[in-house]
Amino acid sequence: MKNLLIASTSTVHGGNYLAYLLPELQLHFAQSKSILFVPYARPGGISHEEYTLKVKSFFALLNIEVNGLHEFSNPTQAIEKAEGIFTGGGNTFLLVTQLHQNNQMQILKKVIESGTPYLGTSAGSNICGPTMQTTNDMPIIYPPSFETLGVIPFNLNPHYLDTDLQSKHMGETRETRIKEFHQFNAQPVIGLREGSWLDVKGEQITLKGELSARLFRQNQEAIEVESGNKMEKFV
């Protein structure tokens, strides 16, 4: 049974890395002595090693060992044997390029569908939908494809930002961009605000955290969905 925690952000304002998710993660990875970390998104361009160290020091609090996917001579086997997997945030184009180039997208999908507990934050959450096409990131590298894991039937927009009606900035709002997406693509998009996450158990996708999420569907007005709701009702 699928078992995912798909978070908008790793860090909420004023908090430490992953701290707001600590009680959830204790439950989520209760059976995992170690987890495999996918560091490919490299936030701010940090190295795989630096990124993995940051994650190691958080999970040490939970007595869980962390190994970076880049450390393995046989990464396919590492994914298959993992007791838990965490893909961190950063640049989604870079993450998706690496996963495709290393032929790891399909194997990752397979183990997630078989029940390996998965945690994604930001870019690591983006890849859970059918495509990465509602990312906020810059296209710093050209991926072989925009297709991603497709383990949930929604695309995600993490760090969702409401339209600031006071703003004098003339760039597109997040809502405008998602509407442009729906000119060409049919899957619903969940605008997931910071501090919100999706708790996926099998085909049940529950919105968690204090805030509502904004749901965009092709040819329909966007709606607010309150925390606690099952998102799969809205596909």
Next chain:
Amino acid sequence: MKNLLIASTSTVHGGNYLAYLLPELQLHFAQSKSILFVPYARPGGISHEEYTLKVKSFFALLNIEVNGLHEFSNPTQAIEKAEGIFTGGGNTFLLVTQLHQNNQMQILKKVIESGTPYLGTSAGSNICGPTMQTTNDMPIIYPPSFETLGVIPFNLNPHYLDTDLQSKHMGETRETRIKEFHQFNAQPVIGLREGSWLDVKGEQITLKGELSARLFRQNQEAIEVESGNKMEKFV
């Protein structure tokens, strides 16, 4: 001799479409009885026809006729014969996809290099650099390539937004995103604020408008360049 006006935005806050550029455009298109409009970026998903009508009604003020590139049975010839070209803003991924699929990128580059006056705003400005990889837009469609016109040696980031030190939002700042770009790409990036534009005459690229621009170069600290400066000094 190249003759381009590359603007961050079509519209400044509180103003009408292209109004702040009106005196510049009178000079820029002084020899053009008609201009060819490239509507492919479709802001907010509007149709080629709707978008072209909007542009027609602005240029009517200058007594300049406007024809949409989508209206021609022989678009290559339309580009070659154009007395002026304007590419409007919208979604850069969509614009670049269409230009590549229609084999129009190279012919557009050729006529611009031969001296056809060109105006770009937002997405239409993005395509003037070597690649579209510093766009702010969502990847709503998968382009055959991220390469663009390369008629200036900088990438652009239109609608440049300074880091808001008061913000509680944890998404990446524009500066962070551009630094990630420079982990993988060498060309300088001009963060062009709204109300700013580049005036290109041959190889001279002058920053115009009231504001400074933010210049990012690989392995260097970002700097502010004041209006009136020649940007080609900084390559």
